[in-house]
Amino acid sequence: MMLPTHAFTGLVLALPVALAMPEVGTAALVAGFLGGVFPDFDMYVGHRKTLHYPVYFSTLAVAVATLALLLPTAATVAAAVFLLAAAVHSVTDVFGGGLELRPWEGTSDRGVYDHYRERWIAPYRWVRYDGAPEDLLLSVTLAVPLLYTLEGSLQWLVVASLAVAVVYTAVRRLLPRIAETLFNRDVVSKLPNPALAYVPTRYREE
Structure with missing residues (x-):
């Protein structure tokens, strides 16, 4: 699924915490946002493997959430929400498409890497690919209660993210063609090894 x-x-995920504990509401919401996007920081370095931990994030989230219940401070609540959001991200990517350049073709058996079992989990493709119409529909559905509830800069963050989602969905199927132009074999073959390490495998394979 796409980043928005x-x-x-x-x-x-952070919204109920913010409403129940307004004194830590901002910390929880910021942590939820950051935890939601954090796993995708591995986009160009082993995507869905380097920072995606469906088992370990989930285990840590339960442990830290227990601590936050016993010792509810801004730090413990934010840490719990961050880990929960990162865990949900890592798990829900399994329900999207694979890692191929054109995930709507359904040719990849790699959804998310399970470090605990040391194997790739195959994609379910309930959301066919990141930026699919159903992905946008999911984004809009999630954004509605946020737009209704949040105020100020956080509300504008949701508006900006929703705009990104709409644009990304509109151009998503054009991106492989752009990638093929940018990362054609001649260009890739001339890249130094340190730079080549940051070119996604799907671009090199294609």
Whole structure:
């Protein structure tokens, strides 16, 4: 799923905490947003493997959430929400498409890497690919309660993220063609090894 969808998921997870504990509300919401997008920081370095931990994030989230219940401070609540959002991101990517250049073709058996079992989890493709119409629908659905509830800069963050989601969905199927132009074999073959390490595998394979 696309980044705005994950960001909105993290915010929605944090929303009940913010409403129940307004004294730590901002910390929880910011942590939810950051936790929702954090796993995708591995986009160009082992995507869905380097920072995606469906088992370990989930285990840590339960442990830290227990601590936050016993010792509810801004730090413990924010840490719990961050880990929960990162865990949900890592797990829900399994329900999207694979890692191929054109995920709507359904040719990849790699959804998310499970470090605990040391194997790739195959994609379910309930959301066919990141930026699919159903992905945008999910983003909009998640954004509605956020737009209704949040105020100020956080509300504008949701508006900006929703705009990104709409634009990304509109151009998503054009991106492989652009990638092929930017990362054609001649260009890739001339890249130094340190730079080549940051070119996603799907671009090199294609």
